Amino acid sequence: MGITERTATRERGDERVGAGVRRAVTDPDSARWWVPGLAVLVVVPLYLVWALVLATGGGDLAAQFAWAGFASRHPGSAYNLSWYGGTHTANYSLLTPPLMAVFGVRAVTVAAGLCGSWALGRLCVRTGVRWPVAVSVLGSLVLWCNVASGRTTFAMGVAIGLAALLYVRHRAGVTAGCAALATAASPVAGLFLVVAGAAYGLDRQWRRAAVLLVPPFVVVATTTVLFPFTGEQPMAPGKLWVPLVACAALWLAAPREGGWRVVRFASVVYAVGVVLTFLIPSPIGTNVERLVGVAGPPVLLAAAPAALAGWARGGLLPRVRAVVLVGMLAFNTGWLVDKTDDDLRVSTTVPAWAAHTDGVVAELRRLGAERTRVEVVPARNHREASVLAPHVNMARGWNRQLDVERGRLFYGGKPTPAAYRAWLDRWGVGLVVLHSGRPDGPAWAEAEIVRRGTDWLEPVWQDAGWQIYRVRGAVPLVSAPGAVVGGDDASLVVRMPAAGSVTVRIAYSPWLRADGGGCVRQDGEWTRLTVERGGEYRLDSHYRLWPFGACRQTPPAGSAVTPRPGFSR
Incomplete structure (x- = not known):
């Protein structure tokens, strides 16, 4: 066979392969x-x-590990006490x-x-x-x-x-x-x-x-x-323009026919939703821009063939549409890559303070942290919310909506030491913990107050990565005459010397109940515990068919039915 014949045979083979690929594609x-x-x-x-x-456990992944840990330790509990004075798993x-x-x-x-x-x-x-x-x-x-x-x-x-x-x-x-x-x-x-x-x-x-x-x-x-x-996710004006420009580009450049009508309508709905989210405080906030992150690049690319065909046909408007769409596709993709790179830079490296927590955990246990609430100054990578959650109940954690709702002083300008102390008292904080890492954005002023020191923050322990301060004259988690005996991230044990009512500084949830016959009701933002006799009572939140109505009727005088003694560990 000559060279020409062999070349022709190869070309025919290549054509058959190409045809096969085209058939597979179509x-x-x-x-x-x-x-x-x-x-x-x-x-x-x-x-x-x-x-x-x-996946080393920093950034948003810290919240995933924290919630997975809580669900593993307490699969039957609806209410997590380790963050923000109480938050439902289902809200996450x-x-x-x-x-x-x-x-x-x-x-x-x-x-x-x-x-x-x-x-x-x-x-x-x-x-x-x-x-x-x-x-x-x-x-x-x-x-x-x-x-x-x-x-x-x-x-x-x-x-x-x-x-x-x-x-x-x-x-x-x-x-x-x-x-x-x-x-x-x-x-x-x-x-x-x-x-x-x-x-x-x-x-x-x-x-x-x-x-x-x-x-x-x-x-x-x-x-x-x-x-x-209830919670609020903040949204700055600068967060508006990427989703709005992407929506405008898609509306302008996407095809008008077929299923693209729905896509173009979706861009309008999304744009309106972005503006409303900015204007009306809600738990959505900056989360609204996630759609332009996950849907923007592939949808814009899917619209590209029609736009490029318009460019080939000529005309000013089709070419403007093609330029707008391709430009937005490149920008949207680059914006997402840049955000991902920023997240990885913050979250991947494990700092020494997060890797070595045995000392701070042991000292918190020695100081009786299970009987109070602990404020751990949030880190930029939020690892404290995960590594300490199994050991102490924190005044903050890693949920931006709740952080704004229950720690608004950190988002409304620089808090004063007096305002900070009032916030610690409101949440029954007895210990403040500061790590050696970079604070989260809204925690810079708090870290500065703690580092500078006040007459009511007493340094009690430190190592290379952590410092612990005791709050002098701290407000207890339970009002007199009750007292906290102990607890964990799913329960709190309260000792009552006699029948009566106390306020427990746990954000109220209808799932809370008291073992031993106590009555649990809402008391403003807090929880009211009423008992009919002295003893130890465990507040917990096991799932049940209906969460409401966590009180039992008080037995009439002389009745043989009496509440059993309180829970004792």
């Missing part, structure tokens, strides 16, 4: 499997690097903490990210995206960035939410179930499904709108009734 039955498979395969090495090297996530407690934070996070990548790849194929491989791979990288920032609960919610969008056209029941589960995993993810549902509503696709809108509202309403929560 064949829906084939693409529905290999496109998501490729999207997953590309990011598997990144998830291994994250799990083995980067209904679904994720027990899963992380059973399977581990890293395993659940990796599974959520990879499942999200698979669902996104399937969604790209099902919706007929022109560049399904590129869009799904970029989307998978974006989802990894979310995981790298430590947002396990949101990653879980996004993965289930993508499944809801995958089946919204054909299986209403599956979509509704996934929408409910996504909200149970992450209320923020549920909120973004509401954006999609509202967009379908504007497009008059009522059934699809309903199955995406109703379940999140039902889950949030039920959670709000059973697990009351």
Whole structure:
């Protein structure tokens, strides 16, 4: 065979291979499997690097480890006393903490990210995206960035939410179930499904709108009734422009026909939601920009083929649209990469003070920290919220909404020592702990007050990484004549010398009850404990069918029925 014939044979073979590849790309039955498979395969090495090297427990991951630890130690408890004077597990996530407690934070996070990548790849194929491989791979990288920032609960919610969008056209029941589960995993993810549902509503696709809108509202309403929560996530004006510009670019440059109408409506709904979130204080706040982080790059890339086709046809407006879309795609992606890099720089390195906690934990135990509340000055990487949570009940922790709600003096300017002391007294703080690391932004002034010293903060212990101060004349957690005997992150043991009522400085929850026949009621923001005889009573929050009505009727005089003696450890 001559050179010319061999060359022709190779060219025919190359054409057959190319045709095979094109058939694989365009064949829906084939693409529905290999496109998501490729999207997953590309990011598997990144998830291994994250799990083995980067996931050291700092940043947002500190909250995941703290909640997983609480769910593991106290699977039957609804109320966590280790942060902010009490907070419900369900207010963080209904679904994720027990899963992380059973399977581990890293395993659940990796599974959520990879499942999200698979669902996104399937969604790209099902919706007929022109560049399904590129869009799904970029989307998978974006989802990894979310995981790298430590947002396990949101990653879980996004993965289930993508499944809801995958089946919204054909299986209403599956979509509704996934929408409910996504909200149970992450209320923020549920909120973004509401954006999609509202967009379908504007497009008059009522059934699809309903199955995406109703379940999140039902889950949030039920959670709000059973697990009351108030909090505020701050949002600065500078947080507005990235999502708003991305929405404007998508509205301007996305195709007008087909399913893109829903996407363009979604950009309008999201833009309005961003503005309302900025204007109205709520627990959402800066969380609203997460949607532009996880959806912005892949959606903008999916719109690129039509924009580039308009450029090829010529004309000023199509070319302006193409430039706007490609420019926003590049900026949105770069913005996300920069944010992820910042998060990793803060959270990856384990400082010495966080790695060596045996000394401070032992000293806190010796000082009787279980009988008071401990203020641990928050760190920039928030590791204190995780490493000390099993050992002491902290006045703060790592939940920005509650940090603003219950520590507003740290967000309204520089607090004075007098205002700081009043806040310590309000929360019954008896010990203040300061680490040697960089404080969180709203904790700089507090750290300065503690380091400078006051006549009511007595230094009692320190090592290379930690300092402990005793608050002179501290307000006790329980008013007289009651006294705290001990407790942990799920319970508090109170000794009562005789029948009577006391105020317990635990933020009230309807799930709280007293072992031994005590009556638990709300007393303003605090908890009121009333007992019919002296003894020791354990306040805890075990799950039960109905949380309300934690009081028993007082037996009539002379009755043979009497409350049993109080709990004794």
